[in-house]
Amino acid sequence: MTSLRRSGAIDLKLLGQGQRSWVMAGIMAIMLFLTVLSGALGLGVARSAGGLDRQLAGQLTVQLVEPDAALRDSRAKALVVGIARVPGVARVREADRARLAALLQPWLGDAGLDPDLPMPVLIDVTAAPNAAAAVAAAARRIAPGVRVDSSARWLSPVRGLLATLFWVAIGLVVVIAAATAGVALLVARAGLDTHRDTIDVLHMLGSTDLQVARLLQRRIARDTLLGGAIGTLAALALVALFQTKLALTGSEVLGGATLAPIDWTLLLLLPIGFALLATVATRMTVLRTLGLKL
Amino acid sequence: MGNIVHFENVGLRYGTGPETLSDVSFTLATGGFYFLTGASGAGKTSLLKLLYLAQRPTRGVVRLFGEDAGALPRARLPGFRRRIGVVFQDFRLLPQLSAYDNVALPLRVAGVRESEIEAPVMEMLAWVGLSARVTAKPPTLSGGEQQRIAIARAVIARPEILVADEPTGNVDPEMADRLLHLFEALNRLGTTIVVATHDLHLIRRIPQAHLMRVEKGKLVDPTGLLRHPPGAA
Ligand SMILES: Nc1ncnc2c1ncn2[C@@H]1O[C@H](COP(=O)(O)OP(=O)(O)O)[C@@H](O)[C@H]1O
């Protein structure tokens, strides 16, 4: 008799054990496999971009063009000293002019070595990210004609690619979530149809629409969690494999894509989020559909 | 004693067809015992459906528990239906549930705790003589056994009004007597009983019962007693 008393069991018994249950679980496994992969891509790209930003935010290049060699040298010295005094500046170094000339030699020929040629002065500055503006201001005070470039600019195409990838990944997650809600809606409608007789009897016995909705909700929550867990685990295994491969590339941008524990947690929350989404979609579908009746 | 049901010029039409019920007016007193008779197809089931809120009237007024049932918003229907026990003509048991779970369903719907369900359900099953079939599913039960499960389910939650649509059609006379005895016992506890039946023998068994008769969708009430019952205030 104890088996008769278990109330949780009555819900599932009421709707019977159908084939559809596995269809929903299978669809959810695929949905979450794709979602977790997209989510991992998005998070990895965000990590990578964040690392890049942190690295480059404080890298500045101050460029001084001055035809008068004496003035140029004195200003270069003043710049190095002045910028070093700005709070947050870690390192100031004038680029080696001889090396610069050597670099330019293929374009300028031996003329590049002519001391009279107005070679620009390049000063590399490493500063805290929030000190960049102060560095630029100090440099302009000392030599009004200077150009201050953030190195981030040089990498902007890479940065742009990462941003695009991030939004593509987010977009995929949103699209799959919408598809999941759509599937839940169809499954809920089919469920209302399949179990019409049972639901009619329940209504006649005084069941509220909410009680009926809960029956279908619980079932879909169970199916989506089961399927979602399988899909999520498969995707996470694949992500873990990718992570080890990325680490092996030794590339800074790619290696920066390593997921932090919080990222793994977020990915693990995806199937729960999707189950909630499917549950809410089911509830709304059932309440809307039943609300149109007598 | 007040009135539990009041019909005023009620008409019912399925779709665009002719009126299945026309100008039906009557009053049921709280705690009364009523038989509803009439030929097959006369409209007995249709009338009962209005009573247990499976249909809304297409015209006229159906008052139930003192409220206009035709105007009830959907959200209030469950509360009303829980006060009504119904034995459907076609039983409408849930084939996927055991006899026990079918009978327990109204209690579970009403949110009764599981610990308080087993005793009344087992008692009810004993009453209809099905203690031995507790775990059986309806498809494995005979028509008579299914009917008794349906009756047990209809009365388990102690409804204020019990509506039974030909509840003894599939049982032998002995069981019919027994079931009628159950209805009488409920009636003595205050439940208003409405039984649709062809069975004259059954009707004679309850001498204090009122008789209602439908003919071709109209209520026959030559004395006006159904409209204005002497006992009702
Ligand atoms: N759901 C329905 N749709 C259309 N016509 C119906 C429906 N239910 C009953 N009817 C018709 O209404 C009439 C009365 O039926 P019913 O109320 O079942 O009579 P009874 O219970 O007295 O046999 C019959 O002619 C029947 O065909």
Ligand SMILES: [Mg+2]
């Ligand atoms: Mg009938």
